[in-house]
Amino acid sequence: MRRVVLCGGVLVACCACAGPGGGDEGRAPGAPTGVTAEAGSATSVHVMWNAVPAVSAYEVYRGPTKVAVVPASGRMLDVTRLAPSTTYVFTVRARDAEGRLGPRSREVRATTPAAVATDRTPPTRPHGATGRAAGSRAAQLSWSASTDDRGVVSYDVYRGGTKIHSVGGNQTATVVTGLRPGTRYTFTVRARDAAGNLSPAGAPVRLTTAPGSDEGRDTAPTEFRATARPADGAYYIDLAWVPPRVDGVVTEYQIQLDGRPATSLVWGGTPPRDRASYSFYVGQEAGAGHRVRLRARLPDGSWGAFSAERTVTTGPGPR
Template identity: 50%
Template sequence: MFVSALSFVLVLTGCAGGDEDTEPPSAPTGVTAQAGSATSVHVMWERATDDRSVAGYEVFQKGRKVRTVEGGRTMVDIEPLAPSTAYSFTVRARDAAGNLSAPSAAVPVTTPPATPDDDTPPTRPTALRGTVEGGRAVTLTWRRATDAVGVTAYDIYQADSRVHSVPGTATGARVTNLRPGTVYTFTVRARDAADNLSPDSPPVDLTTASDPGSGPSTAPTGLKATARKGSVVLAWTPPDTGAPVREHQLFLNGTLATTIVWGAQPPPGEVGYTFTVTDKPGTRYSVKLRARLPDGTWGDFSAQRTVVVV
């Protein structure tokens, strides 16, 4: 019995060894490096591929590893750096077995001069517009911001999280890796060499094209969020589901805050809800909603609104 059991263990071990992952991911492509200020650079890249999955990315500056990020991210800020200095960055993908891809093509970037006495932020970008490109990309355009010294970069935010950066000379950006049939809310901020950030541009809501056969969007529309003294007032239009929508979930800063329930027949058209806030003035809230559908499932998220406590 002892010999048979030992033989069985050895057979299992041999089978497991044959499943060892020795294939490295592909090298990341589309790497860009944009100076966000005199002391920071924003590095971005396209997703790498692997026969199993990409577990992370490693960013190198002239062969020295300076940052590591998880596999779901394709951007990172490198700081602190020196003003008026030339740098070169490469990116490598890593899988769960520790296999590293070949380095990406090296991208050069030079940080601008320091402006230590500049504490005035740029003006907000205006006239933000967007065009949907199928189910997975959008193109944004805006009017330039102004700054006492100069705008070094524009940062693009989706739902209050930065997803892209472009040079200060640009007035547009293309955002990829989106999901079909999804509502996205974008804003843009201008940045100067002293790392001062402008206020948000006005938001633009864009809905990517749905996959064939997926049906219409089930997201609430027309969400408005207005700050009052000690409260925030919301208004929106529930989705057309063919039946009354009696419940909505309210999310604050990405976390479920409450479920809004109408005990009787909900009002037709636009509906509203007011919630109390106790945080100090200047606190930012990101707000979004989704409705419970007639089949009991939760529908798509609405566009997101950012409101500042007064």
């Protein structure tokens, strides 16, 4: 299977690439992908990244300073004791069981909001929380926006009593991945303002994931389109899709052609969040029919569900 790496939508490497953030035997792990940073309050920033296979821990850096070591099972960290109205730069490195450190991830920046010293009023409780299982390893959650006299900065998502995710104050839905098949879960949501005041937890959302290995349609790319076009005496297939909305950033896709994996596509720069596109070579034969679909590697390191399958034909056949 061919593998390509895109940086800002431009091909920069192909074929003999290491696995997605993973290290081959004897090599250090790759750099974590999908790293994001978002202010959680005036003095904290929530950092997230995609899972790297076969690692023992992650090291999180603020500028040149290591601020924490996170176990391999984690993909997030709340960096606290920061200054208000300040921009910070974060990177993440993976470490394997042999102690080898991989390269730093790309830098991400976050700016903490201004402090509100006299604000002791928490946001209102998020109401109307709902959820449903999205297959066997994901859940879709949504809630109504909270209100606050100074503004909601973020929402924290809890599984049981453990915080597992944080989204911006303008977001009221997410898809949580990395769950177990046939398992009952309880989720709650709390709102946070710039002063760090936390709202009471919203009503618990209880759900059970599906048994088996079904990935769930909410982890599949949507609005998938495929079109064949001629160029330079050959044919190409142009793809366009909307990335799945999950608890992190999707940086890798697998394209399946005629029922077999054809290309593994990795974004080396900032991955598209709203609409993605890619074009690949399929040969010189006119009138050839092809079936194509794709799926995303989720932030927890697993594969999501396949998109709808499209059929394309490489132009008219011989007259």
